[in-house]
Amino acid sequence: MSDPKIEGYVFKPGFKGMAQDTGSDQTMFKGVHWGKAMMWIFLLSDTFIFSCFLISYMKGRGSTLVEWPNPSEVFALDAFGVPVPLLLIAIMTFVLITSSGTMALAVKYGYEKNRKMCGWLILATAIGGLTFVGMQAFEWSKLIHEGVRPWENPFGAKQFGSFFFMITGFHGTHVSIGVIFLFIYAYKTFAGHYDERKRGWFTTMKGDYVEIEILGLYWHFVDLVWVFIFAFFYLW
Amino acid sequence: MSEDFKDNKTIQAQSSETISGGGSGVSPDIDHVRPAEVEEQDLYHGHSFITKWIFCQDAKVIGVQYFLLATFTGIIGLILSWLMRLQLGFPGAASFMTAEHYYQFVTMHGMIMVVYFLTALFLGGFGNYLIPLMVGARDMVFPYLNMVSFWMFFIAVGVLLASFFVPGGPTGAGWTLYPPQTILEGTPGSGMGILLMCLSLILFVAGFTMGGLNYLITVLQARTRGMTLMRMPLTVWGIFTATVLAMLAFPALLVGALMMSLDKILGTSFFMPTILKAGEVLEYGGGSPILFQHLFWFFGHPEVYIVALPAFGIISDLISVHSRKNIFGYRMMVWAIVGIGGLSFFVWAHHMYVSGMNPWFGFFFATTTLIIAVPTAMKVYNWILTLWRGNIRMNTVMLWCLGFIVTFVNGGITGIFLGNVTVDVPLSDTYFVIAHFHMVMGIAPLMVIMGAVYHWFPLVAGRFLDEKLGKWHFWATFLGAYSIYFPMHYLGFIGVPRRYFEMYDSPYVASATGMNEFISLAAFLVGAAQFILIFNIIKTLKTGKPAGSNPWKACSLEWLTPTVPPEHGNWGDRLPVVHRWAYDYSVPGAKEDFITQTTPPSEVVNTGVEKT
Amino acid sequence: MEETKKQEQTTTHKIGIYLWIWGLLFVLSFFSYMVDWYQFQGLLRWSLILLFMFLKAGLIMAFFMHLFWERYALVNVLLWPMTAIACFIFLMVSEFKYTVFTRLFYFVVGGA
Numbered sequence: 001m002s003d004p005k006i007e008g009y010v011f012k013p014g015f016k017g018m019a020q021d022t023g024s025d026q027t028m029f030k031g032v033h034w035g036k037a038m039m040w041i042f043l044l045s046d047t048f049i050f051s052c053f054l055i056s057y058m059k060g061r062g063s064t065l066v067e068w069p070n071p072s073e074v075f076a077l078d079a080f081g082v083p084v085p086l087l088l089i090a091i092m093t094f095v096l097i098t099s100s101g102t103m104a105l106a107v108k109y110g111y112e113k114n115r116k117m118c119g120w121l122i123l124a125t126a127i128g129g130l131t132f133v134g135m136q137a138f139e140w141s142k143l144i145h146e147g148v149r150p151w152e153n154p155f156g157a158k159q160f161g162s163f164f165f166m167i168t169g170f171h172g173t174h175v176s177i178g179v180i181f182l183f184i185y186a187y188k189t190f191a192g193h194y195d196e197r198k199r200g201w202f203t204t205m206k207g208d209y210v211e212i213e214i215l216g217l218y219w220h221f222v223d224l225v226w227v228f229i230f231a232f233f234y235l236w
Numbered sequence: 237m238s239e240d241f242k243d244n245k246t247i248q249a250q251s252s253e254t255i256s257g258g259g260s261g262v263s264p265d266i267d268h269v270r271p272a273e274v275e276e277q278d279l280y281h282g283h284s285f286i287t288k289w290i291f292c293q294d295a296k297v298i299g300v301q302y303f304l305l306a307t308f309t310g311i312i313g314l315i316l317s318w319l320m321r322l323q324l325g326f327p328g329a330a331s332f333m334t335a336e337h338y339y340q341f342v343t344m345h346g347m348i349m350v351v352y353f354l355t356a357l358f359l360g361g362f363g364n365y366l367i368p369l370m371v372g373a374r375d376m377v378f379p380y381l382n383m384v385s386f387w388m389f390f391i392a393v394g395v396l397l398a399s400f401f402v403p404g405g406p407t408g409a410g411w412t413l414y415p416p417q418t419i420l421e422g423t424p425g426s427g428m429g430i431l432l433m434c435l436s437l438i439l440f441v442a443g444f445t446m447g448g449l450n451y452l453i454t455v456l457q458a459r460t461r462g463m464t465l466m467r468m469p470l471t472v473w474g475i476f477t478a479t480v481l482a483m484l485a486f487p488a489l490l491v492g493a494l495m496m497s498l499d500k501i502l503g504t505s506f507f508m509p510t511i512l513k514a515g516e517v518l519e520y521g522g523g524s525p526i527l528f529q530h531l532f533w534f535f536g537h538p539e540v541y542i543v544a545l546p547a548f549g550i551i552s553d554l555i556s557v558h559s560r561k562n563i564f565g566y567r568m569m570v571w572a573i574v575g576i577g578g579l580s581f582f583v584w585a586h587h588m589y590v591s592g593m594n595p596w597f598g599f600f601f602a603t604t605t606l607i608i609a610v611p612t613a614m615k616v617y618n619w620i621l622t623l624w625r626g627n628i629r630m631n632t633v634m635l636w637c638l639g640f641i642v643t644f645v646n647g648g649i650t651g652i653f654l655g656n657v658t659v660d661v662p663l664s665d666t667y668f669v670i671a672h673f674h675m676v677m678g679i680a681p682l683m684v685i686m687g688a689v690y691h692w693f694p695l696v697a698g699r700f701l702d703e704k705l706g707k708w709h710f711w712a713t714f715l716g717a718y719s720i721y722f723p724m725h726y727l728g729f730i731g732v733p734r735r736y737f738e739m740y741d742s743p744y745v746a747s748a749t750g751m752n753e754f755i756s757l758a759a760f761l762v763g764a765a766q767f768i769l770i771f772n773i774i775k776t777l778k779t780g781k782p783a784g785s786n787p788w789k790a791c792s793l794e795w796l797t798p799t800v801p802p803e804h805g806n807w808g809d810r811l812p813v814v815h816r817w818a819y820d821y822s823v824p825g826a827k828e829d830f831i832t833q834t835t836p837p838s839e840v841v842n843t844g845v846e847k848t
Numbered sequence: 849m850e851e852t853k854k855q856e857q858t859t860t861h862k863i864g865i866y867l868w869i870w871g872l873l874f875v876l877s878f879f880s881y882m883v884d885w886y887q888f889q890g891l892l893r894w895s896l897i898l899l900f901m902f903l904k905a906g907l908i909m910a911f912f913m914h915l916f917w918e919r920y921a922l923v924n925v926l927l928w929p930m931t932a933i934a935c936f937i938f939l940m941v942s943e944f945k946y947t948v949f950t951r952l953f954y955f956v957v958g959g960a
Binding site for chain 2: 006007008009022023024025026027028029030031032034035037038041042044045046048049051052053056059060063064065066150151157158159161162163166202203204205206
């Protein structure tokens with residue numbers, strides 16, 4: 001967030017500040033909680049995982065000679081008897097962005113020590129995530145009914161099914177893990193663990209509202225990945 | 237920078253007159269260091285045997301655990317290499333050595349040595365032990381995660397070794413695991429073997445990510461007061477940069493391993509093209525085998541530097557301590573490490589010149605490969621310039637350092653051969669390549685590990701390793717390694733292909749047989765010589781000479797703990813405060829030939845210490 | 849302990865900014881959906897998809913993940929590694945084109 005106050009340290013803006021922070025002792029990211037720095041670096045690593053997936057997808061799709069199915073038709077859904085292209089995907093995007101917004105607000109209220117509001121918003125986020133996973137399950141079962149499998153698909157290139165199930169599956173796993181943690185954190189918030197700085201179950205570290213921001217980073221990242229999947233998988 | 241470190245900057249060599257000016261002595265704020273930014277780390281101290289030694293959250297214990305397990309897998313890799321050399325030198329000598337077994341041993345030897353031995357040992361072993369001590373932290377920042385990291389590694393090793401006992405045995409596709417042959421029938425271990433290999437790699441990556449986050453955040457966010465990045469010992473720089481590479485390169489391996497498993501289990505065709513087998517078209521079709529090669533080497537090339545950079549860092553410290561001189565060109569060394577790390581992501585396809593990739597890539601990757609030789613060469617010059625006119629202690633540690641420089645230069649120069657497309661094409665898949673990478677990332681890092689063990693053993697165990705045995709160990713290893721790999725260059729030049737079970741009736745038989753026998757004998761000897769170290773360690777633990785604190789008279793923080801070996805929490809009541817870099821050796825005017833990092837400026841006003 | 853108390857007074861941002869970004873994300877998602885709805889093709893489709901994608905990603909990172917308010921030290925550490933990915937993407941584009949070329953050349957045309 002904005003510059004913290006550190007005794008004996010005068011912050012400079014921009015690249016000068018970057019040089020100053022990098023050259024200083026103790027910490028490079030001034031005022032950034034260890035866990036938050038860790039989450040950022042983890043997300044950087046995770047970005048490389050998803051990038052490798054999407055690059056593989058690009059290479060696979062680009063080099064096959066069999067025609068690639070048109071996602072606009074494959075993912076169309078009948079609404080009142082009219083096939084609407086990408087309808088479900090649009091709703092899923094809507095749900096995920098909504099949950100991302102509630103998460104952002106939860107972080108804000110967390111820092112303001114508004115326990116109730118923060119807890120409810122995390123819960124809303126978790127429910128949004130759950131809805132997303134549910135819709136993804138629906139989408140998978142629809143495609144499986146139509147005969148799409150990881151190893152084959154009736155609309156064209158085999159790799160379509162493979163990449164689709166693998167990438168959305170990997171993303172869905174991320175969402176599911178996020179949902180589990182959201183429920184845990186919602187409980188911890190309501191129970192007041194962050195106000196009392198109660199120690200965690202496994203890590204024995206003291207609780208702090210910064211953990212909500214850390215979880216928030218993860219959740220926004222999941223949303224971010226979806227933006228890329230949406231563009232490359234459904235719109236390409 | 238300037239305002240905040242005004243006080244530190246005045247450490248410059250000044251005569252006593254200018255400082256003591258009015259006769260009131262040294263001004264008090266010359267020693268001032270900014271107060272701590274974060275509160276003291278809150279550590280979990282183990283109470284029982286299990287929480288103290290098994291599921292332990294102390295980075296030092298975890299480091300030793302990593303070290304022992306990596307050494308154990310390394311010994312398995314060593315035994316596999318013996319078996320391979322037995323077959324190559326004396327074909328048919330061992331009746332159980334079928335071609336299938338040979339390929340399985342080649343594969344497992346490569347994978348074990350690169351990933352489960354060298355990577356785990358440098359980053360997991362030395363990283364865990366040394367990072368918190370060298371940057372002045374009480375422990376890694378997430379001790380619990382660190383513990384889980386080791387146990388993930390443990391499971392990964394277990395899964396890997398389990399593949400020796402499944403039907404079909406371990407995979408025999410070569411350590412690069414190239415599809416399509418990796419998962420097709422006919423390749424040894426194409427069933428359970430490859431699946432367990434992929435699973436083991438995925439577990440390793442997951443475990444390593446947990447450890448790697450710890451190393452990075454500890455270096456970035458948990459340094460002690462006064463410890464700037466440019467005051468860290470190069471060991472920390474090497475391990476830190478290698479960890480950055482690992483965090484960004486392992487994802488490609490993870491993705492590759494996952495897609496390969498799916499190709500095997502579900503029959504997807506990520507990497508599998510249309511394949512005709514005995515006149516029959518397989519289910520697979522349309523996939524891209526070369527994609528795996530790109531993913532693998534996008535991981536694989538940084539992996540080379542994941543092994544090499546910690547070695548560079550550690551060797552810099554060892555050379556500096558044992559020649560009683562500051563490291564020559566510290567900043568250049570740091571930037572070289574960072575530069576090599578950055579560039580290593582842009583050179584991967586030089587492993588693929590003959591793979592059938594887009595031929596234009598050769599131009600790009602040959603160029604970047606030759607560029608990366610520049611910072612590497614700079615480091616070699618700096619090591620030699622550090623030795624130059626130093627007060628060299630010719631002990632075992634120094635011998636390993638010198639051995640490293642020689643083998644590394646040797647392997648590096650053959651690397652320049654292979655980096656050029658036109659030279660690489662005829663040399664690809666010959667023994668020349670084997671000689672090259674064993675010299676540069678087998679023997680050279682091993683020399684560093686050995687040097688580091690002899691150097692830091694007094695810290696870990698409080699006793700010196702036996703020098704005489706150490707020298708035997710060194711000379712047997714050094715001369716033996718040269719006897720193995722020097723002739724291999726020649727074998728490569730005459731065109732002997734690598735990964736061949738036997739030469740059969742090829743024209744190589746006449747010219748290569750004698751040499752192969754010689755190499756094999758040398759390999760048996762070198763392997764056996766490594767057990768001298770194990771004997772030495774056991775002997776030392778019982779009867780070694782006690783080391784006391786700071787036996788090498790080093791400047792860096794890890795030797796300055798209140799107790800030797802350091803206890804959990806490392807620093808007793810108070811964290812150390814750092815006033816200088818880790819290389820103030822033989823400073824003119826100083827009482828002793830070293831000034832520790834914690835010595836405040838007021839104590840060394842009359843000396844010519846550098847501004848750091 | 850005093851140190852931590854100081855850090856706890858992290859300033860938070862006004863709710864308006866989150867709502868604005870939230871709204872913008874919906875609008876941008878709607879636009880990218882419209883790209884498909886109107887079946888734009890070719891270069892126009894690609895540039896629109898990428899434009900909306902990067903705008904959305906940028907908004908999420910800058911405001912929801914607070915990168916806009918973070919210090920440059922963190923921002924630069926996070927963004928520079930992406931050059932390796934950019935290089936990988938760039939090379940894989942030319943690689944798949946070459947693969948298609950070889951496949952057409954040897955399997956369809958039948959070689960030289």
